[in-house]
Every structure is written in structure tokens, then in C-alpha cells.
Amino acid sequence: MTKYNFDAKPLFLQFLLSCFPSLTIAQKASLVISGSIADADTSEELIIVVVHVDSLLIGITTNEYGFYSLEVHAGTHEVKCFYVGYGTVL
Secondary structure: OOOOOOOHHHHHHHHHHHHHHHHHHOOOOEEEEEEEOEOOOOOOEOOOOEEEEHHHOEEEEOOOOOEEEEEEEOOOOOEEEEOOOOOOEO
16 A cells, blocks of 8 residues: 655645735725715806825816716725815815
């Protein structure tokens, strides 16, 4: 009868390394912040308004309809809007 020596260490290491990419790819739960921005007096949609989340270093501008959409991870965030000729809104 032939006896085989089986070393589990390399197999375990290979298993561990194959699991590692899936752990790094796993993301926190994400949410979408979206809406439209309009002038309070005229109700006219404002285009190219910068919508920014400082803590995540991400931002976007509104489209031709004043609409924006940002994907952020779950949590509490401060969203700032900037537009030439208007004050900053938090």
C-alpha cells in the first residue's frame, strides 16, 4: 500500500488567498443621494450647480434639468451646493 504525505499548509494558504480578493471587493452598503436644484424665487432649474460631499471627496454637477445623483456609502454626510452668484447651501 502506498502512503501519501499530505501537507495541508499550502492548500490552506491557497484557499486563504483565493478568498482575499472577495474580501477586498466587498463594499459598504451604498445609497444614492439625488434630486433637483431650482431657484427659490423663480422655480427655474439651475444647471451646472456643483453638488459636493467633502468627507468623501466626491462631487457632481447638475444636468440641463437641474438634476443630480451621487452614490455614497451609508452614514451621515454633509452635502454642499455651489453655484456662481448664489450663496453656499448645506
